[in-house]
Amino acid sequence: MDAAASFSQATPQRLVLAGCWTTLGLGDLPARLAAAAFTQPGGGLEIEAAGVKALDSAGAYVLQKLLLRLGTAGQQAPLVDLPAPMTALLRVVGEQLAKTAPVAESPRARPGVLERLGRSSVASGSSAGAELLALLSFVGENALALGRCFAKPARFRWRPMLFNLRLAGLDALAIVGLMSFLLGVVLAYQGAGQLRQYGANIFVADLVGLAMLREFAPLITAIIIAGRSGSAYAAQIGSMVVSEEIDAMRTLGLLPLELLVLPKLVALVIALPLLTLFADVLGVLGGMLMASVKLDVTPTEFIERFHKAVSVTSYLIGIGKAPVFAAIIVLVGCFQGFRAKGGADSVGRQTTRSVVQSIFLVISADALFSVAFSALDL
Template identity: 65%
Template sequence: MHPMSAAPAAIAHSSSQELVLSGAWTARGIGAIAPQLDAISAPAGQELRVDGARIEALDTAGAWVLQKLLQRLRGDGNALRLHGLRPEFARLLEAIEQQMADQERPLAASAIAPPSALEAVGRSTQAALEQGFALLSFVGECALALGGCIAHPARVRWRPILYNIRSAGFDALPIVGLLSFLLGVVVAYQGADQLRQYGANIFVADLIGLSMLREFAPLITAIIVAGRSGSAYAAQIGTMAVTEEIDAMRTLGIAPLDVLVLPKILALLIALPLLTVFADVLGVFGGMLMARAQLGVGFGDFLDRFVKAVSVTAYLIGVGKAPVFAAIIAVVGCFQGFRTRGGADSVGRQTTRAVVQSIFLVIVADALFSVAFSALDL
């Protein structure tokens, strides 16, 4: 008989020791017996027989209600014997019983053992290597996209490039200038006492010129831009990845690298060297002010010594580092943005990684530059 035409579920006592179940024990049919279920009971300590031969239909909801009834009767101390149930109904009832037992089984307190120290190191190493290979792959894709733009200049998007030059370069002038000026003041102040002891006040120009132009100005500028623009790149692309805008661009046949990555890289390659020159000027100016205040070295004397102490090579070394730092910041920021998965928490996590990794790689690149220039006697 079709379940829709079967009679509603029913429970009857054929005797004090036997229950007779009949009708359709389905989600639609068990509504009629809901008031009777709590009233059914049997004397404790007896054997109770349950006849299921007249059950015409049984689904998951009915099997769940029937199994809860049988468990309650067993809990009263009765021995139950269910008979007459169709084989397919019996299998469904057993599956429900197993599922209920699994839900009630308490979880072991130490079901999952914490990883050992060696395993944790191995997993961290594997994750770092996988991310390193992914970064190298991303660099290769950016190089191919850049080569395509060079071969077809019409593909270059000048408006996004100019916008990124303004946001990453011009808008960063105040903070870069202020920190560079203060750094020049600090370097001159720290060196003033030592130079005064030996009567070498004029050599403050050598200290300020070489330290600011070769090392401090390009490094502090790159760190500021990494925290300011690198994080913005990761957050922008990460948000687009979460909202599936990047997938929509690919669907429309627009290459995300051409639109989102290359303009940022080209803009930063232009803006960061200019910011470095600006930082050079402000840093030296701060050192000049402190040299005059602490050591009595006038502006004219400072500039005369500065020109003799600092060669064009030292200046070009500092400016030449800037494009490398710019490429590192832009590539790492965009790379971490594309690796965003999930929701807003992933955007924040990838933004943090972009800043940390870009600053780390900038410092590593600066150290490698120092080793190379020392080997080349520059």
């Protein structure tokens, strides 16, 4: 059996190699070489290789790494008495190591403010684009689930729908009515000063009626519901995702979209137009009260002018926006809830994101409605 590869430092200036520097003969030699400290009081370190009986590519690699290590440390380490065939192999392995050695990169200067701003903008834009595509995919999945429920009504969860109808509709009457009433008061109060200057007090009915029915009532109702119910949807589903209840539903063969999303969607599509109608009434009452106080317009005069100024079309435009706003609130809230992961911190973050995105999309949709109705001369 051939002798295993070995090394010894006979003197501080002389390192002696011996044995078979081959795959089978190396053993733990690379680890021992890495742990050894080759030092000398002065001069170079000569490597005596006359005792090397065999050398293959593995041994040549280990030997070349030793030579590179000693060279990096600043020591002169000539290799002597190595047979010519082994020297040729060692040279070939050294050339390959030189080709594959990583090139040290020059240190880059710290990026400037504009570069950092650009990089963060690109990163956030990519993230926003990916999230938009995911949201569109989520909308498509819900459309398919809703289609399956229309094809087979027995699949639809009626009891959760009625429960959500009470939570999102009946329980929200107080806050929606109060906010709409105050908005009508503020609207009439702000217009009173200008109308009084021109003796056009009676036109406060036009101002309050058209503004509340077409724009403010559906918009303020949707914003309130986005903060009240949209956040609850995201928090509920996010908590279920974190606690792995959603995975348990899928394991049991239950579809989370049919069980959690569609009942909320149908309930809010029904509830939001009714809440908008309630907001219309309270907002007009608030404006009527302020018109009576600030402009001496009696309720009878207000109602007569309101009947002439506000058409059924204006009323239907405001009511028609509500189902679109409801779908936006439910889909965004549930979508962000399903994207929660990790722990409670993620649930809170996704809940905040759902409210911000819902309100942004509702206002954007309202702006698009305004442009479309203006183009249609409605």
